[in-house]
Amino acid sequence: MAATEELTNSNEFVAANGDARECVYQAAIDRMRISLNDALRGKREVVELVLACLLARGHLLIEDIPGLGKTTIAKALAAAVGGKFARMQCTPDLLPGDITGFNIFNQKTREFEFLPGPVFADVLLADEINRATPRTQSALFEAMAERQVTVDNCCRHLSEGFFVIATQNPIEQHGTYPLPEAQLDRFAIKLSIGYPDPENECEMLAAHVGTGTQVRKVATADITPEQLLVLQRHIESVAVADSVRRYLIDVAWATRRHAAVTLPISPRGVLIWQRMGQAWAHLRGRDFTTPDDFQEVAPHVLGVRLSGDFSDPGAIIAEILETVPVPVA
Known part of the structure; x- marks a missing residue:
């Protein structure tokens, strides 16, 4: 020490x-x-x-x-x-x-x-x-x-x-x-x-x-x-697998297709989400990310960006995350 x-x-x-x-x-x-x-x-x-x-x-x-x-x-x-x-x-x-x-x-x-x-x-x-x-x-x-x-x-x-x-x-x-x-x-x-x-x-x-x-x-x-x-x-060196990166894009497009969301997440928002996931994984003691890292920070990252015809952003985010398949490997 x-x-x-x-x-x-x-x-x-x-x-x-x-x-x-x-x-x-x-x-x-x-x-x-x-x-x-x-x-x-x-x-x-x-x-x-x-x-x-x-x-x-x-x-x-x-x-x-x-x-x-x-x-x-x-x-x-x-x-x-x-x-x-x-x-x-x-x-x-x-x-x-x-x-x-x-x-x-x-x-x-x-x-x-x-x-x-x-x-x-x-x-x-x-x-x-x-x-x-x-x-x-x-x-x-x-x-x-x-x-x-x-x-x-x-x-x-x-x-x-x-x-x-x-x-x-x-x-x-x-x-x-x-x-x-x-x-x-x-x-x-x-x-x-x-x-x-x-x-x-x-x-x-x-x-x-x-x-x-x-x-x-x-x-x-x-x-x-x-x-x-x-x-x-x-x-920035914390690894993000291609399948996990694709998962982020799929969630982003799910926000863009959701009927209640008028302002979805932007490409800049996805970049910030990726960095937040990398930082969260590092705080957990890992040099690689998993879908769980991005799901745990999603309410805070997406919650500041999504707007539309809803009163509870957390419920919309949870619904979107449930509809997007999570990579298993």
Whole structure:
């Protein structure tokens, strides 16, 4: 174990290969898993989905009522990867420049200077994103899809590991603007945190007596942003058999033929689904995927994309999955 820790904390993390590489990568993921579970008690499945979304280089949409830990998980994630955390509170008067940044004239130098917005971070929390106007929401399109922004015809690159966690309140709809389908398709998954069970809620109360904080303070991050990029590239090497890949396409076309679905999954959505399945398999300790991996993440991947004449996306997704034959080998 000492050799593994030494390797993880050195530049040899990138050069590791074979069994040593797998051991080091798994140790890094385990440290992040512990940190996030400490921050969000009793929500192991939510933590696994957040980790899978991060490793798949996706973005996360959380739809839930206030006070369940949306900000907590975002701050804990930024601390775990040693990245810069930024938060923006979305309101109707928020402007696109408040997100991307803008040029301002410096009277001393007689030149324009660029003041970067909150997107120039590693983890961005867009709180109550549906309270921003459609014009302002669109400022995130390029950032989420290409990890860059264009301001005054100048393209500026964001962090390679740029990760968005957006939240919206499903209860209070006064003064909100529905997210456009084009933006929903840029999120990898949508999930809800839900209430903790009584035992974990008691532990949470006991842990925060006299601390005044909800996020575990750590002296050092669990991994570095550079190591996170290595992990994300490693996820792409998780094997997807041709029969499993064909299964994804068959499910995608089933959404496109379903009478109740007016907006089915797009090819970009299928690509994200494949990455989520690869990340989910890696979190389960495998270097190959099975149909079960994709079925387990399907409600969250498809749920953020499908729209139509139905009130329960989960029921439609379950129905579609039941009608598509699953490869047995």
